Amino acid sequence: MREDERAHQLTPNDPRLPPRIPEQLWEHPEVRAALGRRSPGGNRDIGGLLSLINRRTGTSQSKIGAAVGLEQGYISKVMSGQRVIVSIDVLERIADGLGMPDAARILLGLAPRHSAWQGSIDVTATTATLEPARRPAESPRVGALLLPDLVPATPRNAQEDADVRRREFIGAAIAAIGLIQQDAGYFANRQSRRPVGDGEVDAVREMVSTFSHMDQRYGGGHARNLVVQYLVSNVADYLRGTFAEDAARRGMFSAAGELSYLAGWMAFDNAEHSIAQQYYNLAVGLATEAGDAPLEGHVLRAMAHQAIDLGSYRRGLDLAAASVEGRRYQLARPRERALIGVVHAHALAVTGQKPAAARALTKAEGELSDATDNDDSERSRVSFFGEASLAHETARTLKDGGDILGAIREFNRSVDTRxxxxxxxxxxxxxxxxxxxxxxxxxxxxxxxxxxxxxxxxxxxxxxxxxxxxxxxxxxxxxxxxxxxxxxxxxxxxxxxxxxxxxxxxx
Structure with missing residues (x-):
């Protein structure tokens, strides 16, 4: 065998190879106990499960991480109890990456892989850089609701096609809200009774601003139910209604997208990660329907933030890169460009691209310096982002890039200016x-x-x-x-x- 062939030969524990976990291990009493164990707060004992697999099969942390799409350092923190995994998306990846059989998946609280229902809705279909959101299997009743048959048998002209596509999207969006709430039947007989105009759009935007201030002050776990109730009642009625003009339609879908984003952000802040992902997906779809590219970028930035916090660094970078792409960045105001830019810098840092991260930080600082406090075209969703917020995100970027002293300096600046x-x-x-x-x-x-x-x-x-x-x-x-x-x-x-x-x- 030549030297170069030996260099590329895979050893049994090479992280590029999938882990070999014997089928019978999933039936071992210790493993079954770990699969079913829950903390007082309802969290699964993924750290205990991975530690058992490591100990009983010799599978390294690096190999486990490669199989499930997480960094080795993050796996180490999970196994030591420093991190708790609650995201359904991450749990699904762990189950898939480890080749978990259906009986084990059910013990873990996931749907079996061979479920009778395989339907889903991807409201981010227009965002090519994103993977479709993975959801637990739903019942046939909910599945039917998610895929409404709204296509008439007769041919349609272009305007009719556009109208039907809009109705299909609205039906799917409202169904998605109902799925998150587990009460989709709520919408069966509700409809706005008069044309929706600028007054209704302004009212929704004002409510979004009010709820956002509550979130900033008291945390995402304080009033998210109020946000969701407003979304599934008043705002869903508006989306199903008729509009005085197309500008009002686009404005309402944009406002609904901001509200859905806020519901997702509050769920993320309260560690309800699978719920957050669903609201984020819905928000991107609503923003796309509104033609609001900066709002798309704003939500993708939040999704990147969440992915990084959960240890999915590559996915976080993909999402952050999408947020600063094309019209999402170009049409945003300077303050919003600074926000999505600094999260992009963080994503670059955690994936080991320090020079690119430094350039992105400098660019974000420049954008914020161009922002003005009296910019009437600026959305309230970015009103929180100023010097203190930039310093906070800069500090996180420096810390994850290995510059602890720089991080301390910027965290202190954030504390002093907030x-x-x-x-x-x-x-x-x-x-x-x-x-x-x-x-x-x-x-x-x-x-x-x-x-x-x-x-x-x-x-x-x-x-x-x-x-x-x-x-x-x-x-x-x-x-x-x-x-x-x-x-x-x-x-x-x-x-x-x-x-x-x-x-x-x-x-």
Whole structure:
């Protein structure tokens, strides 16, 4: 065998090969127990499951990560209990990547692969860079609702074709909302009774702004049900109605897209990731129907943010790249370009492209410097994004690129420039990230002081991201706590009180 052939020969544990997991392992009592185990908060014990597979088959973390599409470092955190996987999309990828049989999938709480119902709706079909959203199998009743037969038997002219396509999309969009709510029958006899005009569009936009301020102050877990109720009642009625003019139609679909995006963002913030993905998909479809390319980019940016947080770095980069593509970026106002640009920079950093990430950061800073506070064409969805938000995202990008001191500098700038009362949730998260950066730099005293401030700021906030910050803090402090360090023990007591039923055991 030639030297070059030997260099490319795959070893049995090469991460490029799929893992070989014996069929009988899925029937082992320990594995079945791990598949069915749930935390007090209802989370699956994926870390325990992967640890068992690693121990009993010798499958490395790298190989598991390659099989399921996650980075080795993220798999390590999951196995050590530092990360909890709740996204249905990620759980499905784990089940598929490990070749999980149907009996094991059911124990894990997933639909069997060989379900009788295989239908789905992809409201992001116009976005070629995205994979279709993967959903659990639905019942035939819901499946029929998702694929309405609206095609008439007689030939149609071009205008009739456009009208039918619009009705098909509206039917599918409303069905998607109903599927998320598990109450699609709600819409059966509801219809707006008068033409929808600019007044209704303005009312929806004002409600979106109100709900957004509530999210920023109190967290996504505080009032998402109110947002969803407004979406599935008033706004769904408007979408089914007639419009005074096409501008009102486009405006209403855009406003509905912003509301659906907000419902998704709030679900993401509250760690309800599979629900967030469904609302995001719906928001992209509504934005496309409205012809609102910047809103498409805004939602894709949020999807990229979520993917990165869940460890799907390559998918995060694909989504972020799509958000800054063509008209999505070109037609956006400077503040929105800065927002989607800095998330693109973060996606580049986590995929190891440091020079490109640095260029993207510089570009985002330039865009924000061009933004003005009195820009009437700017949407309220980006009103939160200023120097503090840019510094927060810049710090995350620097930290994931290995520049801890730069991250500390930018996190501090974010804390110093943010209006903490109005943006309490993000302020608390930033303080938590800053504490972790201090800990990574070896400054545990400053880390503890900062984490204490973070816990102070979390009072009254209902957010999965703040809970994750506290969980990460407890993990970082575990060694000091066991050595009897008083400050660490006091912080841990406050952390346990904050987490309550979501408490996850740490070493």
């Amino acid at each position: 209006k903490a009362a109005a943006f309490a949730r993000t302020h608390a998260v930033t303080l938590g990230y800053l504490g972790s950066a201090y800990a990574d730099a070896g400054n545990i005293d400053e880390a503890c002081a900062t984490w204490s401030r973070a816990l102070d700021a979390m009072d009254g906030i209902n957010s999965g991201r703040t809970r994750q910050v506290v969980t990460d803090m407890r993990s970082a402090l575990s060694g000091y706590r066991h050595r009897g360090t008083v400050v660490a023990q006091e912080l841990d007591g406050r952390a346990r009180a904050y987490l309550g039923n979501d408490l996850v055991a740490t070493p």
